[in-house]
Amino acid sequence: MSINRGCSVHGKNVGLHGDKTTSGAQCIAARPGMSVMGLLKLYIGDKTTPCPKCGEVGVIVDGDHRCSNSAAVAVDGAEIRCGCPQGSNVLIAPGTIPQLSEASGRMAPVAAPEPEQHAQAAKKPRPEPLPLPARIYTTQRIMDDYDAKDMHYGDLSEEVLKGRFGLTDVSAKVNPYTLTLFPSAPASPYGGFYPGSLTESAPVMVSREESARLMFDEFRKLAKLYSFHGPYKDIITGMINNLQDNHGAPYSSPLLDRALKEQILNDRSEQSSLLRIKKVISRYVNTEYSLYPLKDKEKFKDEIGNYSVLPKFDRQIDKTNGLVITVHDTWATHITLVSLQVSGNSYRATVHYRVQDHFGLDDDDILNPVYREARIFRIWFVLQRYVKYGYKPFITEMNATVDISGSLGE
Known part of the structure; x- marks a missing residue:
């Protein structure tokens, strides 16, 4: 009964x-x-x-x-x-x-x-614990990838730039091909000179170095259209200066690190990579021995790779605070579980993000009509890719360490 x-x-x-x-x-x-x-x-x-x-x-x-x-x-x-x-x-x-x-x-x-x-x-034998720190996620695209298409420089001729990419109107100050100055006249950042603004005069020639300096000044001025408020608005100036120095050295900034950390912590969507990490820890920690099993390490890769969107800057505000023009999307990401402490039914952990992007343009960037219409990108592409300039793009690196905690079995 x-x-x-x-x-x-x-x-x-x-x-x-x-x-x-x-x-x-x-x-x-x-x-x-x-x-x-x-x-x-x-x-x-x-x-x-x-x-x-x-x-x-x-x-x-x-x-x-x-x-x-x-x-x-x-x-x-x-x-x-x-x-x-x-x-x-x-x-x-x-x-x-x-x-x-x-x-x-x-x-x-x-x-x-x-x-x-x-x-x-x-009771089962104690499983082998995951040795910490442990890299729990790595993108397919590698770190320090100097062979990426947007890292090419000085590889295109004048004929290719004009014929394939349509880059005839580049700078409003100087012709990058003939090295002749344009007369002073009001110009649009998205097109050529206004009708009737030109006056006939003998062309003034400048050196290759002077033409590059003029275009870099124009580059910095136009960048303010995309970076004019907030704590990150001056990052773009530092990155343009780094490009002009032409040493190709990686670029890092405490402000970029801060921006990355804010993005990670403020992403409360279901696609947050940090949320997915917390779910894996909560689900797979061995409560009997208060450890994370080595055999379940791949659970992090599966969860982050299949269900999360890695940190990037694509909010509406990022279009004008300097983060879209400086970083926007990212190239490679490494996520490391630095430490993990389990106590009863709760845990505390430290997670480190290492993220890289490239400050450079590839063919697809300039073939995109949205980018090609903006003078800033035409100047950037010619300074980087024209065989007679060849300014070296560089890797931008960001790092952020965040602390998390939660309950097991959530």
Whole structure:
């Protein structure tokens, strides 16, 4: 015969020792004290007998945190983590339980240590921990990639620039091909001179170095259209100066590091890479030994690679605060789990992001009509790619370290 379980939390039946899972395993209550009809209640962290489907001992990883007794009580439908696909094995807590006979009732106190005996029998060897710090995610595109298409320089002739890319009207100050100055006249940043603005006069020639200096000054002035407010507005000037120095050395800035950290922490979308890291830690930490198993390292790569968008600057405000013109999207990202401390049902961790981008233009950039229409990009492309200038693009590097914390089984 069966009797009503008579124990629920917020409309869900509380799990009891001996309840089964959808895979057919039995749950083992290991926390003494609270019982119903002689059966101990189940809580997060309690285990199961080996799963009939995958052969691994399961662990209850979620429950109702509104209960007391220092842990969340497991209720009907609580997820069981084993070797089966995530979400496929859950606790079954039916509305009734088998009625205990008088004899079995008298035996119940004697059987009380049984869960502990089962737990000892089910205890698995300590898994090999993930050595820290550990790089948990790496993009396919590599760091320090000087062979990337946007890192080419001094490789295009005047004929190619004019014929293939249509770059005849480049600077409003000087003709980069003939090295002749244009008469002083009002000019549009998106096109040529205004009609009727030119006067006939003998052309004035300048040196190659002077023509480059004039175009770099124009480059800096036009950049203010994309970078005129906020703490990051002057970064673009420093990066243009770095390009003009023509040594190709990597560029870094505390302001860029700050911008990266703000982007990571302020991204509260479901595609946040930091959110995905927290989910993996919460789901796969071994609660029995308070460690992250080495065998589950690839879970980070799968979760970040398949379900997150890596940090980049594409908000509306970034179009005018200097971050779109300086970085926008990124080239390569490395994410490192620096440290992890597990205490009971909670954890604290430190995560480091290393991100690189390239301050350079490739063919596709200038073939995009949106970019080609803007004089700033025509100047930039010619300064970088024209064989008679060949200013070296460079790698922009950003670093950010963030601290996270949370509960296991969330």
